[in-house]
Every structure is written in structure tokens, then in C-alpha cells.
Amino acid sequence: xxxxxxxxxxxxxxQSEAExxxxxxxxxxxxxxxxxxxxxxxxxxxxxxESFAPDFYLPEIxxxxxxxxxxxxxxxxxxxxxxxxxxxxxEIRVKLFYARDFRALMVKYGRLDxxxxxxxxxxxxxxxxx
Amino acid sequence: MMHAxxxxxxxxxxxxxARVAELGAQLAGDYEGRDPVLVSVLKGSIxxxxxxxxxxxxxxxxxxxEVSSYGAATESSGQVRILKDLSxxxxxxxxxxxxxxxxxxxxxxxxxxxxxxxxxxxxRICCLLDKPARRLAPIEIDYRGxxxxxxxxxxxxxxxxxxxxxxPYIGVLRPSVYGAATPE
Numbered sequence: 001x002x003x004x005x006x007x008x009x010x011x012x013x014x015q016s017e018a019e020x021x022x023x024x025x026x027x028x029x030x031x032x033x034x035x036x037x038x039x040x041x042x043x044x045x046x047x048x049x050e051s052f053a054p055d056f057y058l059p060e061i062x063x064x065x066x067x068x069x070x071x072x073x074x075x076x077x078x079x080x081x082x083x084x085x086x087x088x089x090x091e092i093r094v095k096l097f098y099a100r101d102f103r104a105l106m107v108k109y110g111r112l113d114x115x116x117x118x119x120x121x122x123x124x125x126x127x128x129x130x
Numbered sequence: 131m132m133h134a135x136x137x138x139x140x141x142x143x144x145x146x147x148a149r150v151a152e153l154g155a156q157l158a159g160d161y162e163g164r165d166p167v168l169v170s171v172l173k174g175s176i177x178x179x180x181x182x183x184x185x186x187x188x189x190x191x192x193x194x195x196e197v198s199s200y201g202a203a204t205e206s207s208g209q210v211r212i213l214k215d216l217s218x219x220x221x222x223x224x225x226x227x228x229x230x231x232x233x234x235x236x237x238x239x240x241x242x243x244x245x246x247x248x249x250x251x252x253x254r255i256c257c258l259l260d261k262p263a264r265r266l267a268p269i270e271i272d273y274r275g276x277x278x279x280x281x282x283x284x285x286x287x288x289x290x291x292x293x294x295x296x297x298p299y300i301g302v303l304r305p306s307v308y309g310a311a312t313p314e
Contacts, residue, residue: 022200022208023200023236024236025208025209026200026208026209026210027200027210027236027237027239027240027267028209028210028240028243029236029239029266029267058266061266061267061268063266063268065266095266097264101263101264101280104264104280104282105234105264107282107308108201108233108282109199109200109201110201110291111201112308112309
């Protein structure tokens with residue numbers, strides 16, 4: 001069942017995810033938070049050693065969204081996981097939102113105060129590139 | 131002359147005018163004898179709409195809508211509100227939605243659902259600028275002026291903080307204007 005942001009909303013890993021959920025709610029786009037876990041690597045015994053759970057699934061649009069506001073080194077790791085995901089599950093659509101994409105959204109919506117708050121919590125400069 | 135807050139002119143006034151004239155001619159050909167209604171979304175699209183309809187020498191009508199934007203409305207209802215609805219019925223009409231820019235597609239996705247409920251004969255989309263890099267909602271664009279890169283653009287109706295709409299060209303806003311360092 002698709003979610004909307006309420007008092008019983010999922011526990012988001014990052015404030016930016018909650019903000020994206022609010023944007024989706026605002027525009028009436030249904031979403032689910034981390035609904036699926038995709039195995040992407042296995043050991044010799046066939047046990048799953050690495051998985052990828054995209055942050056959001058938009059059922060009406062049939063697309064997964066992964067939002068990353070992480071440091072560049074971690075972004076590379078996430079890019080690698082996403083590449084594997086796309087190779088192993090070519091039928092699913094995943095869009096990766098980088099920090100710069102999220103920042104651009106916040107600028108577009110005049111939410112620079114939110115960016116500053118998040119940056120302060122992360123101990124980062126407010127609007128610098130990754 | 132380039133505005134001091136503009137980093138780069140992405141599309142000159144002449145380029146924009148030439149493309150708008152082409153789009154107008156194409157639309158006029160496609161909609162000859164069909165009496166379309168062009169629905170535009172305030173405020174960014176009004177300059178594009180004004181130039182576009184003057185390049186369409188066919189019978190047509192126009193209507194305007196305005197919807198609340200996320201940032202301005204986060205403290206109120208938490209959902210899109212129609213600030214200005216259509217003035218006339220579009221039931222059975224051939225509708226052309228005229229947009230200045232399609233970015234995430236979220237606003238247009240909402241509007242299309244709203245307009246479909248009013249049972250027009252058809253809805254097609256004409257946008258001046260298509261910025262597909264951050265598209266979330268898939269939008270089928272029937273008439274496209276330009277596909278542009280992922281830059282913050284202003285001018286020809288597009289604003290930042292309600293400024294710059296009157297620039298005759300499409301320019302890239304200097305990141306320092308909105309407090310950002312230049313992205314890598």
C-alpha cells in the first residue's frame with residue numbers, strides 16, 4: 001500500500017528523504033519507502049552478501065528513487081551497486097538523485113533554509129558540491 | 131546586454147523567438163479547424179504563451195491556471211492547491227497545455243490528472259524548455275522548444291524569487307545569487 005507522510009510515517013534514514021516524501025505528497029504522487037530489497041552479489045555458497053534497497057518506489061509511475069546526499073567516496077560505492085542492480089534487474093527503473101539534484105530541487109522550491117539545516121546537522125558546508 | 135546575475139546566455143532572444151515561431155506554425159498546421167484552447171500555467175508561461183499564440187494564425191482561445199508551489203505552501207495544506215482555475219469548460223475541447231519548462235514533471239503530472247477529469251477531447255503538451263535530468267514523473271511532450279542541460283535558468287518568464295522574468299533571453303543564474311558555490 002502506498003504511503004503518505006503522517007505521524008505513522010516510516011523512520012527515514014535522512015532528513016532529505018523525509019523532505020522528498022513531503023514533496024511527493026504535495027504533488028499527490030504515491031510512494032513507498034524502501035519496499036524492496038534486491039540481492040546484488042552472492043558468495044560461492046549462493047548466500048546473498050550484498051543487497052540494495054532503493055529509498056522510494058513510486059507505484060503509479062513504476063520507478064524506484066535512490067537519494068544520496070553522501071560524500072563522493074560513498075557515492076561511488078552506491079553508483080557501483082546501482083550499476084549491478086541495473087545489470088541484474090534490467091526490467092526495473094531506478095533513478096539516482098545525487099546531492100546536487102536534491103540541492104537544485106531545494107533551490108527551485110526556495111528551501112535553502114532546509115539545506116542549511118541539513119548541512120549543519122551533517123557538519124558540512126551548506127551548498128557545496130559533493 | 132547580459133544581466134549581472136546571469137552567468138551565461140543559454141538561448142539568445144533571437145533563438146527563442148525563432149523557435150517559438152516554428153512551434154506556432156507547427157501547432158497552427160496541426161490544429162487548423164479544431165479551435166484549440168491553450169491552457170497555460172501562471173506565472174512562468176505567460177510570455178511564451180503570448181508569443182506562441184501570435185505565431186498561430188488560426189481560431190483559438192486561451193485560459194490560465196495557477197497552482198501553489200511546494201516551497202511557498204509547505205506550511206499550509208501540504209498539498210497542491212488550485213489558486214486560479216480555468217475560466218471556461220474544456221469538456222470536449224482540444225487542449226494544448228503550454229508550459230515554460232518541464233523539470234521534475236511533478237506539477238504537470240498533477241495538472242494533467244486534474245485536466246483529464248474535465249473530459250477534454252484531447253490534451254497535448256507544448257513546452258519551451260525540457261530539462262530531463264531530474265524528471266520524476268514521465269511526461270510525454272508533444273511539442274518541445276529546446277532540451278536544456280541541468281542548469282538553473284531564468285528569463286523569458288522564468289524567475290528566481292520573482293525576478294528576471296522580463297529578460298528577453300534564457301540565461302543561467304549565477305550560483306552566487308542563491309548562495310551556492312559553483313558546482314563541480
